[in-house]
Amino acid sequence: MKPAPFAYLRPSSLEEALAALAGEQGAKVLAGGQSLVPLLNMRLAAPSMLIDINALPDLGHVRVAEDGVRVGALARHAEVLASSEAERAQPLLGMALRHVAHPTIRNRGTTVGSIVHADAAAEMPMVLRLLDGSVDVASVRGRRTIPAAELFAGPLESTLAHDEVAVEAFFPGLAPDAGVAFQEIARRHGDYALVGVAAHVETDGDAVTRASLGFVSVSDVPVVVDVTHALGDPAAKALAELDPADDIHASAAYRAHLVKVLAPRVLAAATDHARSRAGEATQP
Amino acid sequence: MTTEQLHDVRLHVNGSVHEVQVPARRLLSDALRHDCGLTGTHVGCEHGVCGACTVLVDGAPMRSCLMLAVSAVDAEITTVEGLTEDDGSLSPVQQAFSDCHGLQCGFCTPGFLTTITAGLRETPDPTEDEAREMIAGNLCRCTGYQNIVKSVLRAAEIEHERSDA
Numbered sequence: 001m002k003p004a005p006f007a008y009l010r011p012s013s014l015e016e017a018l019a020a021l022a023g024e025q026g027a028k029v030l031a032g033g034q035s036l037v038p039l040l041n042m043r044l045a046a047p048s049m050l051i052d053i054n055a056l057p058d059l060g061h062v063r064v065a066e067d068g069v070r071v072g073a074l075a076r077h078a079e080v081l082a083s084s085e086a087e088r089a090q091p092l093l094g095m096a097l098r099h100v101a102h103p104t105i106r107n108r109g110t111t112v113g114s115i116v117h118a119d120a121a122a123e124m125p126m127v128l129r130l131l132d133g134s135v136d137v138a139s140v141r142g143r144r145t146i147p148a149a150e151l152f153a154g155p156l157e158s159t160l161a162h163d164e165v166a167v168e169a170f171f172p173g174l175a176p177d178a179g180v181a182f183q184e185i186a187r188r189h190g191d192y193a194l195v196g197v198a199a200h201v202e203t204d205g206d207a208v209t210r211a212s213l214g215f216v217s218v219s220d221v222p223v224v225v226d227v228t229h230a231l232g233d234p235a236a237k238a239l240a241e242l243d244p245a246d247d248i249h250a251s252a253a254y255r256a257h258l259v260k261v262l263a264p265r266v267l268a269a270a271t272d273h274a275r276s277r278a279g280e281a282t283q284p
Numbered sequence: 285m286t287t288e289q290l291h292d293v294r295l296h297v298n299g300s301v302h303e304v305q306v307p308a309r310r311l312l313s314d315a316l317r318h319d320c321g322l323t324g325t326h327v328g329c330e331h332g333v334c335g336a337c338t339v340l341v342d343g344a345p346m347r348s349c350l351m352l353a354v355s356a357v358d359a360e361i362t363t364v365e366g367l368t369e370d371d372g373s374l375s376p377v378q379q380a381f382s383d384c385h386g387l388q389c390g391f392c393t394p395g396f397l398t399t400i401t402a403g404l405r406e407t408p409d410p411t412e413d414e415a416r417e418m419i420a421g422n423l424c425r426c427t428g429y430q431n432i433v434k435s436v437l438r439a440a441e442i443e444h445e446r447s448d449a
Contacts, residue, residue, distance in 0.1 A: 002309065003311075005288050005307065005308075005309055006309060007289070007308065008308030008352075010354065010357075030352070030355065033352070034332060037311075037349075037352070038331035038350065040309070041311070041330050041331055041349070042331060050308065050352075052355050054355055054358075078344070101421075102335075102420060102421030103345070104335065104338055104345045104347060104399065104421045105332060105350075105421070107341075107344040107345060108341075108347070108350065108351065188420075190420055
Protein backbone atom coordinates (compact mmCIF):
# COMPACT_ATOMS: atom_id res chain seq x y z
CA MET A 1 0.00 0.00 0.00
CA LYS A 2 2.21 2.80 -1.28
CA PRO A 3 1.15 5.73 -3.45
CA ALA A 4 1.91 5.69 -7.16
CA PRO A 5 4.65 8.15 -8.15
CA PHE A 6 3.76 11.82 -8.54
CA ALA A 7 5.58 15.10 -8.97
CA TYR A 8 5.60 17.33 -5.90
CA LEU A 9 5.55 21.07 -5.47
CA ARG A 10 5.55 23.04 -2.23
CA PRO A 11 4.89 26.64 -3.30
CA SER A 12 5.42 29.54 -0.93
CA SER A 13 2.82 31.82 -2.50
CA LEU A 14 -0.78 31.33 -3.59
CA GLU A 15 0.03 32.78 -7.03
CA GLU A 16 2.70 30.12 -7.54
CA ALA A 17 0.28 27.37 -6.43
CA LEU A 18 -2.47 28.59 -8.77
CA ALA A 19 -0.11 28.84 -11.76
CA ALA A 20 1.12 25.30 -11.15
CA LEU A 21 -2.41 23.97 -10.77
CA ALA A 22 -3.52 25.66 -14.01
CA GLY A 23 -0.54 24.16 -15.84
CA GLU A 24 -1.00 20.52 -14.82
CA GLN A 25 -4.26 18.78 -15.69
CA GLY A 26 -3.65 15.83 -13.33
CA ALA A 27 -2.60 17.88 -10.30
CA LYS A 28 -4.31 17.68 -6.91
CA VAL A 29 -4.02 20.03 -3.93
CA LEU A 30 -2.62 18.62 -0.67
CA ALA A 31 -3.72 20.35 2.55
CA GLY A 32 -4.25 18.10 5.59
CA GLY A 33 -4.26 14.96 3.46
CA GLN A 34 -6.38 12.93 5.86
CA SER A 35 -8.76 11.95 3.05
CA LEU A 36 -6.36 12.29 0.12
CA VAL A 37 -3.41 10.28 1.47
CA PRO A 38 -5.52 7.15 2.23
CA LEU A 39 -6.80 7.36 -1.36
CA LEU A 40 -3.20 7.60 -2.57
CA ASN A 41 -2.05 4.74 -0.32
CA MET A 42 -4.81 2.48 -1.63
CA ARG A 43 -4.14 3.75 -5.17
CA LEU A 44 -7.73 4.82 -5.58
CA ALA A 45 -6.27 8.15 -6.71
CA ALA A 46 -3.11 8.63 -8.75
CA PRO A 47 -2.58 12.34 -9.45
CA SER A 48 0.34 13.31 -11.68
CA MET A 49 1.33 16.09 -9.28
CA LEU A 50 0.60 17.13 -5.71
CA ILE A 51 0.64 20.82 -4.91
CA ASP A 52 1.27 21.04 -1.18
CA ILE A 53 -0.28 24.25 0.17
CA ASN A 54 0.96 23.76 3.74
CA ALA A 55 3.71 26.37 3.32
CA LEU A 56 1.34 29.10 2.06
CA PRO A 57 0.99 32.09 4.38
CA ASP A 58 -2.25 33.57 5.73
CA LEU A 59 -4.57 30.59 5.26
CA GLY A 60 -4.66 29.23 8.81
CA HIS A 61 -7.21 31.64 10.23
CA VAL A 62 -10.42 31.06 12.16
CA ARG A 63 -11.90 34.55 12.05
CA VAL A 64 -15.14 35.47 13.78
CA ALA A 65 -17.05 38.51 12.52
CA GLU A 66 -20.58 39.79 13.09
CA ASP A 67 -22.02 37.78 10.22
CA GLY A 68 -20.32 34.47 10.97
CA VAL A 69 -17.11 32.46 10.99
CA ARG A 70 -14.47 32.46 8.26
CA VAL A 71 -12.17 29.45 8.19
CA GLY A 72 -8.96 29.49 6.14
CA ALA A 73 -7.85 26.58 3.96
CA LEU A 74 -5.09 25.56 6.39
CA ALA A 75 -7.09 25.77 9.63
CA ARG A 76 -7.11 22.26 11.09
CA HIS A 77 -10.37 20.81 12.45
CA ALA A 78 -8.78 20.89 15.91
CA GLU A 79 -8.09 24.62 15.60
CA VAL A 80 -11.66 25.40 14.56
CA LEU A 81 -12.94 23.23 17.42
CA ALA A 82 -10.64 24.99 19.90
CA SER A 83 -12.04 28.43 19.04
CA SER A 84 -14.62 29.27 21.70
CA GLU A 85 -15.42 32.46 19.78
CA ALA A 86 -16.31 30.42 16.70
CA GLU A 87 -18.43 28.06 18.78
CA ARG A 88 -20.31 31.02 20.32
CA ALA A 89 -21.00 32.54 16.90
CA GLN A 90 -22.11 29.23 15.39
CA PRO A 91 -22.60 26.43 17.94
CA LEU A 92 -23.18 23.80 15.25
CA LEU A 93 -19.46 23.97 14.36
CA GLY A 94 -18.38 22.53 17.70
CA MET A 95 -21.31 20.09 17.88
CA ALA A 96 -20.37 18.55 14.53
CA LEU A 97 -16.56 18.81 14.72
CA ARG A 98 -16.53 16.60 17.82
CA HIS A 99 -17.77 13.81 15.56
CA VAL A 100 -15.20 14.34 12.79
CA ALA A 101 -12.93 11.27 12.94
CA HIS A 102 -10.58 11.04 15.96
CA PRO A 103 -8.65 13.88 17.62
CA THR A 104 -5.44 12.66 15.96
CA ILE A 105 -7.01 13.02 12.51
CA ARG A 106 -8.48 16.41 13.48
CA ASN A 107 -4.98 17.63 14.36
CA ARG A 108 -3.96 17.36 10.70
CA GLY A 109 -7.14 17.40 8.61
CA THR A 110 -8.51 20.76 7.49
CA THR A 111 -12.16 21.83 7.62
CA VAL A 112 -12.04 23.45 4.17
CA GLY A 113 -10.35 20.39 2.70
CA SER A 114 -13.04 18.14 4.12
CA ILE A 115 -15.75 20.36 2.61
CA VAL A 116 -14.35 20.34 -0.92
CA HIS A 117 -13.63 16.61 -0.67
CA ALA A 118 -17.45 16.60 -0.79
CA ASP A 119 -18.03 13.32 1.01
CA ALA A 120 -21.71 12.89 1.86
CA ALA A 121 -20.62 10.67 4.76
CA ALA A 122 -18.64 13.54 6.30
CA GLU A 123 -20.04 16.05 8.76
CA MET A 124 -18.67 19.39 7.59
CA PRO A 125 -19.96 19.46 3.99
CA MET A 126 -23.46 18.89 5.40
CA VAL A 127 -22.98 21.57 8.07
CA LEU A 128 -21.96 24.13 5.45
CA ARG A 129 -24.97 23.18 3.32
CA LEU A 130 -27.43 23.28 6.24
CA LEU A 131 -26.24 26.72 7.32
CA ASP A 132 -26.24 28.06 3.74
CA GLY A 133 -22.57 28.90 3.95
CA SER A 134 -20.19 29.32 1.06
CA VAL A 135 -16.66 28.61 -0.11
CA ASP A 136 -14.28 31.15 -1.66
CA VAL A 137 -12.13 29.71 -4.41
CA ALA A 138 -9.16 31.17 -6.26
CA SER A 139 -7.58 30.41 -9.62
CA VAL A 140 -5.37 32.20 -12.14
CA ARG A 141 -8.66 33.45 -13.60
CA GLY A 142 -9.62 35.24 -10.39
CA ARG A 143 -11.71 34.55 -7.31
CA ARG A 144 -15.34 33.60 -6.83
CA THR A 145 -17.70 32.58 -4.06
CA ILE A 146 -19.61 29.32 -4.42
CA PRO A 147 -22.77 29.07 -2.28
CA ALA A 148 -23.04 25.71 -0.50
CA ALA A 149 -26.24 24.94 -2.42
CA GLU A 150 -24.18 24.96 -5.64
CA LEU A 151 -21.04 23.29 -4.26
CA PHE A 152 -21.80 19.57 -4.40
CA ALA A 153 -22.07 17.92 -7.81
CA GLY A 154 -22.03 14.23 -6.94
CA PRO A 155 -20.37 11.60 -4.74
CA LEU A 156 -16.94 13.00 -3.76
CA GLU A 157 -17.36 15.66 -6.45
CA SER A 158 -17.49 19.40 -5.89
CA THR A 159 -18.21 22.06 -8.49
CA LEU A 160 -14.72 23.56 -8.20
CA ALA A 161 -13.03 23.74 -11.58
CA HIS A 162 -9.80 21.81 -11.98
CA ASP A 163 -7.64 24.93 -11.61
CA GLU A 164 -9.41 26.28 -8.51
CA VAL A 165 -8.23 26.10 -4.89
CA ALA A 166 -10.66 26.56 -1.99
CA VAL A 167 -9.13 29.29 0.17
CA GLU A 168 -11.85 29.95 2.76
CA ALA A 169 -15.17 28.64 4.00
CA PHE A 170 -17.83 30.91 5.47
CA PHE A 171 -20.27 29.61 8.09
CA PRO A 172 -23.06 32.13 8.85
CA GLY A 173 -23.53 32.89 12.54
CA LEU A 174 -26.57 31.70 14.46
CA ALA A 175 -29.39 34.22 14.92
CA PRO A 176 -30.29 35.01 18.58
CA ASP A 177 -33.67 33.23 18.41
CA ALA A 178 -32.44 30.29 16.33
CA GLY A 179 -31.11 26.94 17.48
CA VAL A 180 -29.09 24.01 16.18
CA ALA A 181 -28.43 20.39 17.15
CA PHE A 182 -26.47 17.45 15.83
CA GLN A 183 -26.46 13.74 16.56
CA GLU A 184 -25.08 10.74 14.78
CA ILE A 185 -25.02 6.99 15.19
CA ALA A 186 -21.70 5.31 14.41
CA ARG A 187 -20.48 1.83 15.29
CA ARG A 188 -17.60 3.40 17.19
CA HIS A 189 -17.16 7.06 18.10
CA GLY A 190 -14.96 8.59 15.40
CA ASP A 191 -16.07 6.21 12.66
CA TYR A 192 -18.07 7.45 9.70
CA ALA A 193 -21.67 7.84 10.80
CA LEU A 194 -24.21 5.21 9.78
CA VAL A 195 -26.57 8.19 9.88
CA GLY A 196 -26.03 11.71 11.15
CA VAL A 197 -28.65 14.44 11.40
CA ALA A 198 -28.32 18.14 12.12
CA ALA A 199 -31.16 20.59 12.64
CA HIS A 200 -31.37 24.34 12.17
CA VAL A 201 -34.50 25.93 13.66
CA GLU A 202 -35.56 29.58 13.51
CA THR A 203 -38.22 30.91 15.85
CA ASP A 204 -40.07 34.13 16.59
CA GLY A 205 -38.94 33.66 20.19
CA ASP A 206 -41.32 30.75 20.75
CA ALA A 207 -43.04 29.32 17.68
CA VAL A 208 -40.94 27.71 14.96
CA THR A 209 -40.90 29.84 11.82
CA ARG A 210 -38.46 27.76 9.79
CA ALA A 211 -36.85 24.35 10.31
CA SER A 212 -34.47 22.34 8.20
CA LEU A 213 -32.56 19.11 8.63
CA GLY A 214 -29.21 18.12 7.14
CA PHE A 215 -28.24 14.47 6.68
CA VAL A 216 -24.97 12.53 6.71
CA SER A 217 -24.52 9.11 5.05
CA VAL A 218 -28.01 8.71 3.59
CA SER A 219 -27.48 10.23 0.15
CA ASP A 220 -24.79 10.73 -2.50
CA VAL A 221 -24.43 14.44 -1.80
CA PRO A 222 -25.14 16.47 1.36
CA VAL A 223 -28.93 16.88 1.45
CA VAL A 224 -30.95 19.46 3.35
CA VAL A 225 -34.70 19.01 3.78
CA ASP A 226 -37.04 21.85 4.74
CA VAL A 227 -39.36 20.47 7.42
CA THR A 228 -41.04 23.75 8.40
CA HIS A 229 -44.44 22.31 7.43
CA ALA A 230 -43.69 18.79 8.68
CA LEU A 231 -42.81 19.44 12.31
CA GLY A 232 -45.06 16.57 13.44
CA ASP A 233 -43.33 13.95 11.28
CA PRO A 234 -40.05 15.33 9.92
CA ALA A 235 -38.68 11.85 9.14
CA ALA A 236 -41.44 11.04 6.63
CA LYS A 237 -40.79 14.28 4.79
CA ALA A 238 -37.05 13.64 4.87
CA LEU A 239 -37.20 10.02 3.71
CA ALA A 240 -39.18 11.10 0.65
CA GLU A 241 -36.11 13.07 -0.44
CA LEU A 242 -33.33 10.78 0.81
CA ASP A 243 -31.87 7.65 -0.71
CA PRO A 244 -30.41 5.42 2.02
CA ALA A 245 -28.17 2.72 0.57
CA ASP A 246 -27.03 -0.74 1.65
CA ASP A 247 -23.37 -1.20 2.39
CA ILE A 248 -21.10 -3.33 4.55
CA HIS A 249 -21.88 -1.19 7.62
CA ALA A 250 -25.68 -1.05 7.56
CA SER A 251 -28.70 -1.96 5.46
CA ALA A 252 -30.81 0.70 3.75
CA ALA A 253 -33.73 -0.28 6.00
CA TYR A 254 -31.66 0.24 9.14
CA ARG A 255 -30.46 3.62 7.89
CA ALA A 256 -34.09 4.62 7.22
CA HIS A 257 -34.93 3.48 10.74
CA LEU A 258 -32.14 5.66 12.16
CA VAL A 259 -33.48 8.65 10.21
CA LYS A 260 -36.87 8.05 11.89
CA VAL A 261 -35.23 7.93 15.31
CA LEU A 262 -32.83 10.83 14.91
CA ALA A 263 -34.87 13.36 12.90
CA PRO A 264 -37.53 14.10 15.56
CA ARG A 265 -34.96 13.91 18.35
CA VAL A 266 -32.60 16.41 16.74
CA LEU A 267 -35.43 18.70 15.66
CA ALA A 268 -36.68 18.80 19.27
CA ALA A 269 -33.18 19.52 20.60
CA ALA A 270 -32.66 22.38 18.15
CA THR A 271 -36.07 23.83 19.03
CA ASP A 272 -35.20 23.73 22.74
CA HIS A 273 -31.84 25.31 21.92
CA ALA A 274 -33.57 28.13 20.01
CA ARG A 275 -36.03 28.82 22.84
CA SER A 276 -33.32 28.88 25.50
CA ARG A 277 -31.22 31.25 23.37
CA ALA A 278 -34.25 33.47 22.74
CA GLY A 279 -34.88 33.46 26.51
CA GLU A 280 -31.30 34.50 27.22
CA ALA A 281 -31.44 37.21 24.57
CA THR A 282 -34.53 38.86 26.09
CA GLN A 283 -33.29 38.78 29.68
CA PRO A 284 -32.36 42.26 30.93
CA MET B 285 12.05 3.08 -17.06
CA THR B 286 12.61 6.61 -15.89
CA THR B 287 14.15 7.15 -12.48
CA GLU B 288 11.86 8.70 -9.93
CA GLN B 289 12.88 12.17 -8.81
CA LEU B 290 14.34 12.35 -5.30
CA HIS B 291 13.86 15.28 -2.96
CA ASP B 292 16.39 16.46 -0.38
CA VAL B 293 14.43 16.58 2.85
CA ARG B 294 15.63 17.76 6.23
CA LEU B 295 13.61 16.09 8.98
CA HIS B 296 13.83 17.21 12.60
CA VAL B 297 13.25 14.09 14.69
CA ASN B 298 13.71 13.78 18.46
CA GLY B 299 16.00 16.80 18.51
CA SER B 300 18.28 15.52 15.72
CA VAL B 301 18.42 16.54 12.08
CA HIS B 302 18.15 13.79 9.46
CA GLU B 303 19.07 14.72 5.88
CA VAL B 304 17.35 12.19 3.65
CA GLN B 305 16.74 11.81 -0.07
CA VAL B 306 13.27 10.48 -0.76
CA PRO B 307 10.73 10.29 -3.56
CA ALA B 308 7.70 12.56 -3.01
CA ARG B 309 5.48 9.55 -2.37
CA ARG B 310 7.55 8.36 0.63
CA LEU B 311 5.21 8.31 3.62
CA LEU B 312 6.56 9.89 6.78
CA SER B 313 6.15 6.52 8.54
CA ASP B 314 8.41 4.83 5.96
CA ALA B 315 10.91 7.69 6.00
CA LEU B 316 11.23 7.40 9.78
CA ARG B 317 11.73 3.64 9.62
CA HIS B 318 13.78 3.16 6.46
CA ASP B 319 15.59 6.47 5.94
CA CYS B 320 16.11 7.54 9.56
CA GLY B 321 16.43 4.01 10.97
CA LEU B 322 13.86 4.74 13.68
CA THR B 323 11.92 1.50 13.61
CA GLY B 324 10.04 2.22 16.83
CA THR B 325 7.24 3.75 14.75
CA HIS B 326 5.11 0.82 13.60
CA VAL B 327 3.11 0.58 10.41
CA GLY B 328 -0.26 -1.16 10.63
CA CYS B 329 -3.13 -0.29 8.34
CA GLU B 330 -1.57 2.53 6.33
CA HIS B 331 -4.84 4.37 5.98
CA GLY B 332 -5.14 6.17 9.28
CA VAL B 333 -7.40 3.77 11.16
CA CYS B 334 -5.19 1.76 13.51
CA GLY B 335 -3.03 4.46 15.10
CA ALA B 336 0.14 2.34 15.38
CA CYS B 337 2.18 4.89 13.39
CA THR B 338 1.13 7.90 15.49
CA VAL B 339 3.96 10.38 16.09
CA LEU B 340 3.98 13.85 17.59
CA VAL B 341 4.23 16.67 15.06
CA ASP B 342 5.06 19.91 16.87
CA GLY B 343 3.70 18.18 19.96
CA ALA B 344 0.36 17.09 18.47
CA PRO B 345 -0.33 13.43 17.67
CA MET B 346 -0.70 12.75 13.95
CA ARG B 347 -0.72 9.67 11.73
CA SER B 348 2.70 9.37 10.09
CA CYS B 349 1.18 7.07 7.44
CA LEU B 350 -1.07 9.94 6.34
CA MET B 351 1.74 12.44 5.94
CA LEU B 352 4.36 12.67 3.23
CA ALA B 353 7.95 13.01 4.38
CA VAL B 354 8.43 15.92 1.95
CA SER B 355 5.55 17.72 3.66
CA ALA B 356 7.05 17.36 7.16
CA VAL B 357 10.07 19.63 6.59
CA ASP B 358 9.01 22.48 8.84
CA ALA B 359 7.94 20.30 11.76
CA GLU B 360 9.58 18.98 14.94
CA ILE B 361 8.74 15.29 15.05
CA THR B 362 8.80 13.11 18.16
CA THR B 363 8.72 9.33 17.78
CA VAL B 364 8.52 6.71 20.52
CA GLU B 365 12.34 6.76 20.64
CA GLY B 366 12.14 10.40 21.69
CA LEU B 367 9.87 9.84 24.69
CA THR B 368 12.50 8.61 27.16
CA GLU B 369 13.90 11.02 29.72
CA ASP B 370 17.24 12.75 29.05
CA ASP B 371 19.07 10.16 31.20
CA GLY B 372 17.57 7.33 29.14
CA SER B 373 15.08 6.22 31.80
CA LEU B 374 11.47 5.49 30.93
CA SER B 375 9.03 8.37 30.61
CA PRO B 376 5.98 8.33 32.91
CA VAL B 377 3.79 6.84 30.17
CA GLN B 378 6.36 4.16 29.32
CA GLN B 379 6.85 3.33 33.01
CA ALA B 380 3.09 3.06 33.50
CA PHE B 381 2.75 0.62 30.59
CA SER B 382 5.44 -1.51 32.21
CA ASP B 383 3.83 -1.26 35.67
CA CYS B 384 0.29 -2.06 34.51
CA HIS B 385 1.04 -4.64 31.78
CA GLY B 386 -0.27 -2.16 29.21
CA LEU B 387 1.43 -4.03 26.39
CA GLN B 388 1.15 -7.59 25.19
CA CYS B 389 2.60 -8.17 21.71
CA GLY B 390 3.72 -4.53 21.63
CA PHE B 391 2.83 -3.80 18.03
CA CYS B 392 0.35 -1.01 18.78
CA THR B 393 2.32 0.31 21.77
CA PRO B 394 4.37 3.10 20.09
CA GLY B 395 1.16 4.74 18.84
CA PHE B 396 -0.44 4.49 22.26
CA LEU B 397 2.63 5.93 23.98
CA THR B 398 2.85 8.98 21.73
CA THR B 399 -0.91 9.58 21.81
CA ILE B 400 -1.11 9.34 25.60
CA THR B 401 2.01 11.50 26.11
CA ALA B 402 0.29 14.33 24.23
CA GLY B 403 -3.10 13.54 25.77
CA LEU B 404 -1.81 13.94 29.33
CA ARG B 405 -0.38 17.36 28.48
CA GLU B 406 -3.89 18.47 27.59
CA THR B 407 -5.67 16.47 30.32
CA PRO B 408 -3.19 15.92 33.18
CA ASP B 409 -5.82 14.38 35.51
CA PRO B 410 -8.02 12.21 33.31
CA THR B 411 -11.05 10.37 34.59
CA GLU B 412 -11.45 6.80 33.38
CA ASP B 413 -13.87 8.04 30.70
CA GLU B 414 -11.36 10.66 29.59
CA ALA B 415 -8.64 8.00 29.49
CA ARG B 416 -10.84 5.89 27.20
CA GLU B 417 -11.59 8.90 25.01
CA MET B 418 -7.85 9.64 24.82
CA ILE B 419 -7.08 6.23 23.29
CA ALA B 420 -10.25 5.88 21.20
CA GLY B 421 -8.32 6.39 17.96
CA ASN B 422 -5.84 3.56 18.59
CA LEU B 423 -6.46 -0.14 18.03
CA CYS B 424 -4.93 -2.98 20.05
CA ARG B 425 -5.55 -6.36 18.45
CA CYS B 426 -4.52 -8.19 21.63
CA THR B 427 -7.48 -6.22 23.04
CA GLY B 428 -5.48 -5.17 26.07
CA TYR B 429 -7.58 -2.07 26.54
CA GLN B 430 -8.36 -2.58 30.23
CA ASN B 431 -4.69 -2.46 31.15
CA ILE B 432 -4.04 0.37 28.70
CA VAL B 433 -6.72 2.46 30.43
CA LYS B 434 -5.08 1.63 33.77
CA SER B 435 -1.76 2.68 32.26
CA VAL B 436 -3.15 6.09 31.29
CA LEU B 437 -4.36 6.69 34.85
CA ARG B 438 -1.10 5.38 36.32
CA ALA B 439 0.95 7.58 33.96
CA ALA B 440 -0.89 10.64 35.25
CA GLU B 441 0.03 9.59 38.82
CA ILE B 442 3.68 9.09 37.91
CA GLU B 443 3.80 12.52 36.22
CA HIS B 444 2.54 14.09 39.46
CA GLU B 445 4.90 12.05 41.64
CA ARG B 446 7.87 13.10 39.52
CA SER B 447 6.92 16.78 39.40
CA ASP B 448 6.41 16.80 43.18
CA ALA B 449 9.77 15.10 43.81
